[in-house]
Amino acid sequence: MDKKIKIALVFGTRPEAIKMCPLVKRFKQNSKFDVITIVTAQHRQMLDSVLELFEIVPDYDLNLMKPNQDLWNLSSEILLKTKEVFDKVHPDMVFVHGDTTTAGISALSAFYSRIKVAHVEAGLRTFDKNYPFPEEINRVIVDSVSDLMFCPTDKACQNLRDSSIKNGIIKTGNTVIDALLYVVNNKECNLDFIGLNENLKTILLTSHRRENFGKPLENICNAIIDLVDKNKDIQVVYPVHLNPNVRNTVMPILSNKERIKLIDPLDYVPFCTLMKKSHIILTDSGGVQEEAPALGIPVLVLRDETERPEAIEYGGVKLVGTNKDNIVSNVQELLDNSDVYQKMSKAINPYGDGRACEYIEDAVMKYMF
Ligand code: UD1
Ligand code: UDP
DSSP: OOOOEEEEEEEOSHHHHHHHHHHHHHHHTOTTEEEEEEEOOSSSHHHHHHHHHTTOOOSEEOOOOOTTOOHHHHHHHHHHHHHHHHHHHOOSEEEEETTSHHHHHHHHHHHHTTOEEEEESOOOOOSOTTTTTTHHHHHHHHHHHOSEEEESSHHHHHHHHHTTOOSOEEEOOOHHHHHHHHHHHHTOOOOGGGOOOTTSEEEEEEOOOGGGTTHHHHHHHHHHHHHHHHOTTEEEEEEOOSOHHHHHHHHHHHTTOTTEEEEOOOOHHHHHHHHHHOSEEEEOOHHHHHHHHHHTOOEEESSSOOSOOHHHHHTSEEEOOSOHHHHHHHHHHHHHOHHHHHHHHTOOOOSOOSOHHHHHHHHHHHHHO
């Protein structure tokens, strides 16, 4: 009988699911692989909606999410529970994605079990251990224990070489573009349920980063109030992350304001449809910084640094931080100056051609067989 390679893909949050599900589907079509899906469920509802979209039923669901969970409990649970599954399944290789607690701790767990590790979305760095916290250190941990590192861009590959990693670095593009193209080409949906005014320009806002909890997020909310007051032709839609640290700040400031729609997190299909309809996107999200340039929507990033500098270099993304006046003036410029707007919306997408999963599969075949 032909040799089969047993691969386990571990993920737990919404963005990891969006970026890993296309890869799960790709591997499952290849008879050389025995594919095992393990979800930590670091996120519950936001993970399940993505699993449903991609019709993936996990083989192991660790069901770990607790309300307002902390890093210590979540990390220790992931370490112990993934060990149990690895002991039972004995994968030849474990795949993790990006920089979450699920990624960092599952990679460490696989390393302790002496299993080969593959890192999808490898090589991203700000080179500041506190920003983003704790994600920058999760990235370093995962890359340190990985045998294969699938980098979205040349810069990400170079970051790894600069940190003395010599082997296993492969540029593939980001699987988020695979997911995005699958949705925009096959699945767009009606957004009537949001109740947008078709005559107004839509500004889409998402913010959930730990560094922005408290005052920075208050500044962002107050900037939105200023912008909506000054510009009668705009509306703002904010699908508010389920993290209580986000909701407890945002809801009191922005609830029941004219032309500001606070809604629950959207499923991925309506969210992509909404991104496409938006005039401007304000975000601190990693994934949205990658998707919006592929759709030609200008993005203002509500952070002081980013591990995704490529789209800034190409012109589709600008860092504006969390100072209220700075956010207001940058949005106002995009609303008032069509040359600036056109330049940003015509920039090139640096994050891949939608075939990242195929390139990853090819590389794994070469490495394992
Ligand atoms: C996590 C990741 C972050 C990633 C983000 C994506 C870490 C340290 N952080 O941050 O890198 O950008 O996910 O969104 O790994 N909650 C729910 N239901 C859900 C999801 C979250 O109720 O489906 C609530 C729970 O109260 C949970 C809290 O949000 O305890 C925080 O979730 P957690 O994954 O710890 O942090 P995020 O801020 O989501
Ligand atoms: N997203 C979504 N619904 C929303 C907001 C975001 O499906 O209401 C998607 C978005 O398109 C992107 C991913 O979630 O693919 C980003 O997740 P998030 O911002 O939570 O995490 P990050 O990328 O910052 O780690």
